[in-house]
Amino acid sequence: MYEKTVTVKNKTGLHARPAAMFVQSAGKFASEIWIEKEGKKVNAKSIMGVMSLGVSQGTEIKIIAKGEDEREAVEKLSELINSNFGEE
Numbered sequence: 001m002y003e004k005t006v007t008v009k010n011k012t013g014l015h016a017r018p019a020a021m022f023v024q025s026a027g028k029f030a031s032e033i034w035i036e037k038e039g040k041k042v043n044a045k046s047i048m049g050v051m052s053l054g055v056s057q058g059t060e061i062k063i064i065a066k067g068e069d070e071r072e073a074v075e076k077l078s079e080l081i082n083s084n085f086g087e088e
Contacts, residue, residue: 002071003064010084014055018085023047025080031067033077044077 012018014035026033026044033044035053037060042049044063055061061081065073 001064001066002074003062004074004078005060005062006078006081007060008055008057008081010081010087011057012087013057013059014050014053014061018087019047019050021085022077022080023050025077026073029065029067029069029073029076031065031070031073033063033065033073036062036064 008014010018014022023045034041035044035050035055036042037053037055040053041064042053044050053061063074063077063081065071067073
C-alpha cells in the first residue's frame with residue numbers, strides 16, 4: 001500500500017470536470033485506489049464517490065493505492081492535482 005497527502009488548490013476543487021479527469025486517470029491503473037477526506041474513504045475510480053466527498057479548494061486529501069502499480073498511480077494522481085487540472 002502506498003499513500004500521499006495533497007492539498008487541492010484549483011478553484012473548483014474536485015467537482016465536475018476535475019473530478020472526471022481524476023476518475024479517468026485513476027481508471028488507467030490496475031491498483032485499487034481510494035481518496036480519503038476527513039476519515040471518509042471512497043473509490044477513486046467512481047465519479048459519484050469522488051463527487052460525494054465535496055472536495056473544495058484548500059482541502060487536504062489522502063490518495064491511497066494498493067496493487068502492482070500503486071506507487072505510480074499515487075504519484076500521477078498527485079501530479080494531476082498539483083497541476084490544478086489545467087485551470088489558471
